[in-house]
Amino acid sequence: MLFSSIVFLFRFLPAALLLYFISPKKLKNLTLLVCSLVFYSWGEVKYLWIMAAVILINYICGLLIGRSGGKARKLYLAVAIAGSLSMLLYFKYAGFFAENANRLFGTGISVAAAATLPLGISFYTFQSMSYSIDVYRRTVQHESNIVNFGAYVAMFPQLIAGPIVRYTDVSARLRRPEGRVTLQRFDEGASLFVFGLAKKVLLADGVNMLWTDIVGAYSGGKLVTEGVGIANASAPLAWLGVVAYALYIYNDFSGYSLMAIGLGKILGFDFPSNFDQPYMSRSITEFWRRWHITLSSWFREYVYQPLGGNRKGLPRQIVNLAIVWLLTGFWHGAGWNFLIWGLYYFLFLSAEKLFLSKALDKGRVWPRIYTLAVVCVGWAIFAAGDPGVGLGALFRALFAPGGGTGALYFARNYAGILAVAAFFSCGVPAMLYDKVKHRAWVRAGMTAALLIICVSYMVAGGYKPFLYFNF
């Protein structure tokens, strides 16, 4: 169920909130768990068991790690990680490995793995693993109540596409329902949710239409509406498309995160922030501190630091970076373009570590342009795996210009929405928002007006899933 659908906003959400608010304190977490399971099943009931298995493995291992000492703890942690990772590896990557093995060695491995990726698997496996590791590190007390633990992993606001919430972020409130739900949190959460909804429905879907005008609209891998075609696009049109894609993916994903954070607040939880105006960054290093913050910090905390981080000399640090960024790329999808995308960022991040950062620190304007250009080309690599795109065709259109369909009509048709989306991707709106944040009625008026506009777009639009559902 999409947050940006009528059925979520006017069926599921009112019902879930009503049940949650009227539940007695002792049953609140159970209500939350049940609602979340219904939410998940609405999208993908056949893979519910995978999530249940991941929850059980980490719950039991967490208990065992918490209660035992010595070498046993290490063993239980290994079981928890192996259990979670094996699900992720099998359901997300087995097809990719088999296909490439078959191509390379002429083997005939057929993988019965899902044709569709289980919804949210990349998020909830990472989340569960962070819990087991934290219990092992004794940074968090293990959870002995399965309902609390289940509610943490499955909590519907962040279940499908993050932010990747760590157990420490929510454990205190989960264990003590008293005072969790407050009017103040509801108030703030409602605005955040609606602002996120507007980012998704008005901005992301609006600029994405330009992208799909070029590559075509696909549903379940099948072409629904034909586009110009990447092969027929002129270079200006291809670049316009990539800019639109950059605005799309940012507003889509940060919109989803904001909706999740807002819903979390309504339910009484404070999720970590996931985006901090990434397109305002002055270096790639800074960009990745502001983009999908919970994922970057997950990799830093659970991969980069354990590998030694920057504590074992520069050569080792570069190797560690390479590992982290190949994994980050691969996390985004089982495709070569994602590995290339990870490698691409590894190169820029290493360059910045080695020599570029000094120059970047001195510059005023050019570091921003450099960052945006690198990020946009990065999105072209990223988007290349989408149906109807292809790395070769897209890069030919971008960098080996021939003739083809011009950009003028599309620039004219989408000028308005591109300008609005660009404006809301820079720092000004957040500054303005900080000014009006405490004027309750101004914020309320904005929230109500945006909600009404969003509903009109939701009624008019078709099924427009979030991009990060694919990860």
Place this chain on the structure above:
Amino acid sequence: MRLSKVFRYPCAILFGLLLAALTIADLLIPDAEMSEIENRALKQPPALRAEALIENRWTAEYGEYVREQFVMRGTWLKMHSLFEQSLQKVELGGVWLAGEGYLMSKTAADAASLQPLVQTNARAVCALGERYPGRVYAMLVPSASNVLEDLLRCDPPRFDENAAIDAVYGMFKESGINVIDLRESFREAAGSGLQVYYRTDHHWTTDVGAQLAYIAYCEAAGLAASPPPEHLKQVVGGFLGTDYAKALNAFVRADELVYYDYPYTISIERRAPDGTAFMQEDSLMAYEKLESIDKYGAFLHGINGYTHIEGGGGSGAIAIIKDSYGNCFAPFLAANYASVEAIDLRGRQKIDDILDTGCDILVLYSFSLFSQDTDLFWLRGAGFEP
């Protein structure tokens, strides 16, 4: 909790109220069969079946059903269009917002996808020409976006219709079909300020577009065209057509629909419950539809497989194999032919019984439907199986 404290959180109140009010209103309002403003059927509640539920097809369908049936659908849609227009969009719901208030259906940007079907359909018409040598005439009506392309904003990428019509006409001529090219006369008429097409509908106008086509046909067939008597002309205002139903744009300029109230009676082929066909007499126009949103549907009572028109005093017979463009056109021919047999392949597929009477045959399609139609292959004759 004190009321004054509650009012410190207006956002919570407004959000909660909006959510609750719209949810309750939506639950209370009964489902609609049709969306009047879009002139199309709306989704009804999907039947609950176990396998559809497990495959998550049911939940997807249910979500779509709730969206389509959402309370005040028409208002939301119009609001959406207004916002899109305020973002200076020149395309809305698959329709180009062109100059002078014209709405024009978007055509595919890439010709390659249309080519196979255009070829198939052209060959089917050629087969008809070869089966009835010398008797077949054909006209493909150019799209508004072709004739009025100067009104399009910023030259949107579109299908090269002229090249396609030229190619198809070339094939027709080789099969001995008399082709009637409307493009020149339509451009001239439009250039002199006449309204060849409706602003809000994809069809041609009766008094200009269809009549020019009638004159062109008479010229090609060696007949004397008799213009419709002015006193029969009726004008219906406030017509918002198919393109408007897709765009739902604000500040729309409604059309006037013209029809000629000829004193003809027509018979329409209907089906009895046991499947046997019978001819039923009816009025030339479905007058009640002139009051509805679907005003163009008044001509010949909309899409029917076979309609017989007589009473204009001509001689001989003509069969028009047509799409809906033929519906406002066919009555003109009754002045020249004793009987006009209007055939729509979407409603009747076996038609040789009508064609074998020795009548003249006119194939009349808008190019846009000709490039998408999947019934034209029936022209290959009774023996042909797809």
